[in-house]
Amino acid sequence: MAVLFQGGHMSYGYSQPPGKSRTGLIVSLSVVGGVVVLLAVGVLIAVLSSRGSSSGGLRPEEARATPAGEGSATPVEPPSLGGADARGDVRITGCRVDSLTEWPDADVEIVNGSDGRASYIVSVEFLDGDGTRRASGLATATDLAAGRKSVQKAQGLGEVKGRMTCRVAEVTRLPSQ
Template sequence: MLGWSCLGVFAVLGVLAVAALVGLFVVADKDGGAEDGPRGDVRLTACVVDATTKWPHADVLVTNRSAKASDYGVHVEFLDPAGKRLSDAYGATDNLAPGQRATVRVQSLHQVAAGTRCRIVDVSRHMSWRPSG
């Protein structure tokens, strides 16, 4: 039979193990969080349906918050007022220096109705292979 002091040691070790696992999950969530990675580098600045063509476009502001020149890809969905996906499109900018900003127009060629909303679905950031300058 184990004494009270051994049970106390096991209880403390159990609490430390649980705390270590919780800490691991919190760090993993922070590293994978949308605002901490490339998604945090992109902000939707406009969502417009052209009155003549009925084509929607989104303007997104990309700010390179990384330490290296980077290429970005942005995936945008166009949604009806109820949230149903009507169309999607991709935009890109490349060789953006650290701290540099660029506005990217993401254009769909599918006709939609007025009142269409835009949503950023995904953002990719890769180190640029082209030298700056």
């Protein structure tokens, strides 16, 4: 209890303890929100892949990983600008494993080969030396004009040790409005 003197009068008041910090709550809710967004993107990819791709059975592009510090992988053939096949609009230009985290990533080049504006969702798989899938990542380009190029990064979240291959697993092209 605190006693205050104001203008010759004595006043009694109680001081309240300082409020609790809500920083922990905010950080926790942010992390949970991020996980929910990642799960939603995963469900979207699963739904899109269950509908089948427009690849027509073409072999996915692949690029070999380069050990950290040795530069990027040899590019795969450039994408074609014609035809209705969205997989032909995408190629992997770099494939590597971070030496600290051992997480893989791939540089993905997307060239819009359609006649109008389009958005792309590209699923990339990261395979170990035995061909076993160890991680996956996404690269996206939105509202890309016909004939225009976008370079994006697909980040894998799993550890890959030793030799690795990056492979385009799925390409979805959606017309932009």
